Amino acid sequence: MEEKLNPQISVDGEMREHDVQIITSGGLRISAHSHILASVSPVLESLIERPQNHRSSQRNISVPGVPCGAVAVFLKYLYSSKCSEEHLEKYGIHLLALSHVYSVPQLKERCTRGLAGRLTIENVLDVLQLARLCDAPDLYLKCMKMSSCNFKAVELTEGWKFLQNHDPWLELEILQFIDEAETRKKRTRRNREEQKMYLQLSEAMDRLEHICAEGCTSVGPFDMDPSKNKGPCNKFSTCHGLQILIKHFAACKKRVNGGCLRCKRMWQLFQLHSSICDRPDECRVPLCRQFKLKVQQNRRGDDARWRLLVRKVVSAKTISSLSLPKRKREEGPRIAQMKMSLE
Numbered sequence: 183m184e185e186k187l188n189p190q191i192s193v194d195g196e197m198r199e200h201d202v203q204i205i206t207s208g209g210l211r212i213s214a215h216s217h218i219l220a221s222v223s224p225v226l227e228s229l230i231e232r233p234q235n236h237r238s239s240q241r242n243i244s245v246p247g248v249p250c251g252a253v254a255v256f257l258k259y260l261y262s263s264k265c266s267e268e269h270l271e272k273y274g275i276h277l278l279a280l281s282h283v284y285s286v287p288q289l290k291e292r293c294t295r296g297l298a299g300r301l302t303i304e305n306v307l308d309v310l311q312l313a314r315l316c317d318a319p320d321l322y323l324k325c326m327k328m329s330s331c332n333f334k335a336v337e338l339t340e341g342w343k344f345l346q347n348h349d350p351w352l353e354l355e356i357l358q359f360i361d362e363a364e365t366r367k368k369r370t371r372r373n374r375e376e377q378k379m380y381l382q383l384s385e386a387m388d389r390l391e392h393i394c395a396e397g398c399t400s401v402g403p404f405d406m407d408p409s410k411n412k413g414p415c416n417k418f419s420t421c422h423g424l425q426i427l428i429k430h431f432a433a434c435k436k437r438v439n440g441g442c443l444r445c446k447r448m449w450q451l452f453q454l455h456s457s458i459c460d461r462p463d464e465c466r467v468p469l470c471r472q473f474k475l476k477v478q479q480n481r482r483g484d485d486a487r488w489r490l491l492v493r494k495v496v497s498a499k500t501i502s503s504l505s506l507p508k509r510k511r512e513e514g515p516r517i518a519q520m521k522m523s524l525e
């Protein structure tokens with residue numbers, strides 16, 4: 183079998199002779215032009231330029247290991263920089279290997295995208311192995327993610343059985359990726375929960391100032407009658423819980439030293455407020471100035487974990503005021519469910 187490639191552009195206006203033969207594993211010989219191959223692929227260029235044993239104007243380059251059709255499509259790409267979707271569908275895997283081995287980056291890019299778009303449970307492990315061999319990190323990651331998300335189905339394929347018998351390292355790599363993905367998911371979930379708690383605390387700080395300065399439904403500053411207010415404010419779910427806690431704190435006989443947990447929580451909220459408050463002189467929140475004074479007198483009492491909590495609550499407040507849509511900002515957290523991380 184023999185085939186000839188015709189250059190679409192002739193150099194210097196004249197057609198050059200075919201001077202190289204590509205020989206495929208199926209025995210197909212394709213006549214081509216060395217100057218065209220060399221201009222697109224540096225690897226083919228060095229193969230063409232290496233010294234020859236026998237004197238002949240024809241050079242032979244054999245391309246084993248891939249179907250003849252794939253080699254023909256690859257050579258056509260070198261001549262035209264074009265590859266149809268149909269060919270990509272049929273020879274994507276081989277073209278990726280050829281473009282990697284002969285260093286044709288544009289075709290490699292095209293194959294990588296083409297294969298990524300055609301991944302199935304059945305072919306994902308084959309493509310994964312190839313992506314690893316051909317150093318195609320985007321495709322490799324995409325295959326890893328797909329295998330990891332669909333592992334139950336992938337585990338049943340022929341590809342997985344083959345892998346277990348022939349490539350235990352890759353098997354291990356996949357299992358590690360799945361494990362790390364799980365850890366990542368857990369970490370994200372934990373971060374989200376923490377962030378929610380800091381937001382709730384920041385919301386509580388906001389409401390505490392409002393109750394102590396303006397008064398809500400049943401608690402307010404000493405020189406004001408909160409029952410004269412127009413009724414519940416727009417974040418009443420938070421205010422409600424806080425007002426109950428404040429009233430308890432004012433009346434409780436056990437207080438902090440007596441080991442009352444509710445009082446301890448209130449005490450911590452007052453302390454947190456004081457750490458955040460930047461106007462202690464006009465502030466009407468109970469104990470604000472006393473806590474500030476105490477911190478000034480005894481800097482060692484101000485420990486690192488507490489400073490971290492304060493910083494996180496302040497940043498949660500900033501983030502929420504910058505990024506949440508208005509409707510969400512109005513929903514209050516539930517103080518009763520709130521846990522202080524320093525307990």
Ligand SMILES: [Zn+2]
Binds near residue numbers: 389392398399417418
């Ligand atoms: Zn209120």
Ligand SMILES: [Zn+2]
Binds near residue numbers: 431442446
């Ligand atoms: Zn109490």
Ligand SMILES: [Zn+2]
Binds near residue numbers: 459466467470471
């Ligand atoms: Zn204050």
